[in-house]
Amino acid sequence: MExxxxxxxxxxxxxxHSFPDxxxxxxxxxxxxxxxxxxxxxxxxxCGKSTLLRLVAGLLEPTSxxxxxxxxxxxxxxxxxxxxLPWRTVxxxxxxxxxxxxEKRADRRRRVEELLELVGLKDQARRYPSQLSGGMRMRVSxxxxxxxxxxxxxxxxPFAALDDLTRSRLQEDLLSLRAQEGFTxxxxxxxxxxxxxxxDRVLCLSSRPARALSQVRIPEPTERxxxxxxxPRAALLAREISRALGGRGP
Amino acid sequence: MKRHILRLxxxxxxxxxxxxxxxxxxxxFSVPSYLVPSPGDVLVASWDARSDLVPATLATLAxxxxxxxxxxxxxxxxxxxxxxxxxIRDSLYPWAxxxxxxxxxxxxxxxxxxxxxGFASIVLVSFLLSVFPILSNGVEGMxxxxxxxLELFRLCRAARWQELLLLRxxxxxxxxxxxxxxxxxxxxxxxxxxxxxxxxxxxxPGLGYLVQMSAAQMKTELLFASVGASTFLGLLVFLAVGxxxxxxxxxxxxxxxxx
Ligand SMILES: Nc1ncnc2c1ncn2[C@@H]1O[C@H](COP(=O)(O)OP(=O)(O)OP(=O)(O)O)[C@@H](O)[C@H]1O
Ligand SMILES: [Mg+2]
Numbered sequence: 001m002e003x004x005x006x007x008x009x010x011x012x013x014x015x016x017h018s019f020p021d022x023x024x025x026x027x028x029x030x031x032x033x034x035x036x037x038x039x040x041x042x043x044x045x046x047c048g049k050s051t052l053l054r055l056v057a058g059l060l061e062p063t064s065x066x067x068x069x070x071x072x073x074x075x076x077x078x079x080x081x082x083x084x085l086p087w088r089t090v091x092x093x094x095x096x097x098x099x100x101x102x103e104k105r106a107d108r109r110r111r112v113e114e115l116l117e118l119v120g121l122k123d124q125a126r127r128y129p130s131q132l133s134g135g136m137r138m139r140v141s142x143x144x145x146x147x148x149x150x151x152x153x154x155x156x157x158p159f160a161a162l163d164d165l166t167r168s169r170l171q172e173d174l175l176s177l178r179a180q181e182g183f184t185x186x187x188x189x190x191x192x193x194x195x196x197x198x199x200d201r202v203l204c205l206s207s208r209p210a211r212a213l214s215q216v217r218i219p220e221p222t223e224r225x226x227x228x229x230x231x232p233r234a235a236l237l238a239r240e241i242s243r244a245l246g247g248r249g250p
Numbered sequence: 251m252k253r254h255i256l257r258l259x260x261x262x263x264x265x266x267x268x269x270x271x272x273x274x275x276x277x278x279f280s281v282p283s284y285l286v287p288s289p290g291d292v293l294v295a296s297w298d299a300r301s302d303l304v305p306a307t308l309a310t311l312a313x314x315x316x317x318x319x320x321x322x323x324x325x326x327x328x329x330x331x332x333x334x335x336x337x338i339r340d341s342l343y344p345w346a347x348x349x350x351x352x353x354x355x356x357x358x359x360x361x362x363x364x365x366x367x368g369f370a371s372i373v374l375v376s377f378l379l380s381v382f383p384i385l386s387n388g389v390e391g392m393x394x395x396x397x398x399x400l401e402l403f404r405l406c407r408a409a410r411w412q413e414l415l416l417l418r419x420x421x422x423x424x425x426x427x428x429x430x431x432x433x434x435x436x437x438x439x440x441x442x443x444x445x446x447x448x449x450x451x452x453x454x455p456g457l458g459y460l461v462q463m464s465a466a467q468m469k470t471e472l473l474f475a476s477v478g479a480s481t482f483l484g485l486l487v488f489l490a491v492g493x494x495x496x497x498x499x500x501x502x503x504x505x506x507x508x509x
Contacts, residue, residue, distance in 0.1 A: 058405075079398045079402075087420050087423075100408045100412050159423045
């Protein structure tokens with residue numbers, strides 16, 4: 001038991017949270033995150049998904065219950081908007097976490113180069129955020145979140161503001177990033193097909209305060225490719241998730 | 251370049267029209283020159299008084315520039331201090347607002363009383379009048395930051411000084427620059443007001459002192475010339491600070507490759 005929980009990236013046990021003004025956001029949530037797993041959270045707007053991510057990141061304190069994270073693995077956070085520093089170049093934005101933690105300059109530079117290569121922005125290293133497209137900015141934001149080699153990547157509707165084409169490209173890139181870097185992902189989205197495309201598990205949440213309504217496993221295929229988007233099984237899973245959320249299905 | 255000239259045309263045109271109208275009105279209504287001298291008279295008086303006007307303008311510029319430099323430093327340091335804790339801001343901000351609301355003309359004599367007539371008082375009045383826009387803009391720039399950016403820094407376990415140096419300070423640069431533009435105009439007014447009260451003690455008389463003397467001695471042409479020089483100086487400082495700030499912002503905000 002002990003050894004198993006040590007292998008987990010994060011354990012959420014009986015987690016509840018409410019804001020000081022009494023707004024209850026999370027109610028008795030349990031969730032284990034296995035190494036390398038991709039878990040999506042879907043739920044109605046305002047139910048507490050962002051709050052849950054902030055709790056896992058340690059930006060908020062639980063009201064009751066506990067979150068245990070493997071301390072050896074860091075956390076990366078990708079916000080809904082890219083949240084870049086406009087006065088820094090792409091490379092310097094990605095280097096920011098390393099700069100704050102006091103990483104050696106040479107190591108930092110190597111890591112930034114590697115990450116920009118991974119997210120396909122090698123040629124943009126010296127440009128400024130204002131010169132990039134929305135999709136490129138989000139790539140920078142993802143590269144920055146990965147700069148400290150986190151074991152757990154938290155993403156809060158990272159692709160919600162992007163057009164369909166860009167969104168699909170970034171979804172595919174995220175999967176290949178995960179394959180190369182091996183992080184665990186907790187991913188918030190409103191987009192059911194997106195959750196089906198990316199996840200190993202989808203957790204359907206109730207309206208506020210968020211409770212787990214049901215969990216849909218997406219065991220296959222292990223290697224996702226664009227064909228999975230139009231696979232009939234994917235459509236069935238999407239319908240199952242929508243039903244769980246109380247909709248009629250897509 | 252052509253666009254620049256085209257943009258200068260309307261203000262230059264209205265200026266010329268105004269001067270012509272002024273000249274004609276003085277002639278037409280035969281206004282005595284001790285009340286309103288014609289632009290030509292003022293020009294002649296300015297030329298005759300150049301040995302007074304030029305050093306006076308430079309003296310006022312020195313006072314204003316020193317006051318402005320003080321405002322920049324103190325305003326920025328104050329904004330940094332205010333950004334460090336809510337209680338500091340709450341306990342000191344009312345004093346800053348007091349600076350903004352108290353009529354400077356009312357406390358200028360007090361300043362002269364305390365720090366004596368002369369350069370120091372002139373600089374102090376100029377400083378007091380011009381520090382607030384920099385301070386208040388700086389406070390805004392240090393505090394009005396996207397909460398997600400602050401969360402990002404918290405996630406990276408940034409120390410307070412890192413948050414200040416890497417986030418709050420660079421974020422507030424455009425705010426400080428906007429404040430400095432406003433402050434630049436005020437700083438000249440402040441120096442001239444300061445000279446009204448403390449100019450007699452300065453080693454070199456400034457424009458404020460010249461305005462006062464020429465008014466008292468009914469030298470209307472010289473009065474007009476001094477007012478003209480003051481306006482010219484204010485405009486010059488305003489344009490200089492405007493150009494510097496545009497350059498600075500262009501360097502900081504938009505990439506060099508853009509231009
Ligand atoms: N600081 C706060 N104080 C009080 N209530 C808050 C605070 N922040 C958020 N809330 C409330 O908590 C609830 C959950 O917010 P949260 O941002 O977690 O929702 P969400 O599921 O991420 O919504 P969305 O899908 O629209 O992003 C909302 O009803 C919101 O109004
Ligand atoms: Mg949200």
